[in-house]
Amino acid sequence: MDAFRETMDVCGFHDLGFRGNKFTWQMGLHMRTFVREKLDRVIVTEEWGLFFPRTAVSTYSLYVSDDAAFLLDEGRGGRVGHRGFKFEPFWAADEGYGSVVKEAWDKEGIGGVAEKVQRVAGELKSWAKVQFGDAKRRLKEKEDELGRW
Structure with missing residues (x-):
């Protein structure tokens, strides 16, 4: 994980983070075998942040899949x-x-x-x-x- 963070720093990338459940993956049906992890990230460049300063990412519940769905809102507003x-x-x-x-x-x-x-x-x-x-x-x-x- 340290190498990943270092690569992000060197390349000028940053993690947008997200609203909603902090875990993006889960597996297991019983408490003994149940596992949740944050596997996914939304990585952007500094330029992205300049073009879309109000960008927000939301995660949605894991109903159908063991992976969370993401919604990226670049902050332009809707009609x-x-x-x-x-x-x-x-x-x-x-x-x-x-x-x-x-x-x-x-x-x-x-x-x-x-x-x-x-x-x-x-x-x-x-x-x-x-x-x-x-x-x-x-x-x-x-x-x-x-x-x-």
């Missing part, structure tokens, strides 16, 4: 009134999820990775609206109903 894409981990448990992702990714006429990711997000958002409706609202209603018992 007014634009509701961004929010992945819901329970989608991955639905049998239709994989085919939606694959079809959107493989769709003809889409260029690079950024465009493919945007297409997948749009398709998943539409699919989830039909497949699950407003699941969070319905869950809250059911919780409230149970609370009245």
Whole structure:
């Protein structure tokens, strides 16, 4: 680890750190075998920091994979009134999820990775609206109903 830190210093790199769970990987189902580690980092150059001074990185829970998902926000802000894409981990448990992702990714006429990711997000958002409706609202209603018992 010392050699890694020294290399980062020599190259002028720095770790952005992140908000959320400090562990990016976990394995094991029982307390005796459960392991959590910070394996991943977001490394940037000094120039990156000058271009994107408000950059923030967030980690998300390890629901589906043993590796955490990251969101890099370069701090430019979103469009007014634009509701961004929010992945819901329970989608991955639905049998239709994989085919939606694959079809959107493989769709003809889409260029690079950024465009493919945007297409997948749009398709998943539409699919989830039909497949699950407003699941969070319905869950809250059911919780409230149970609370009245």
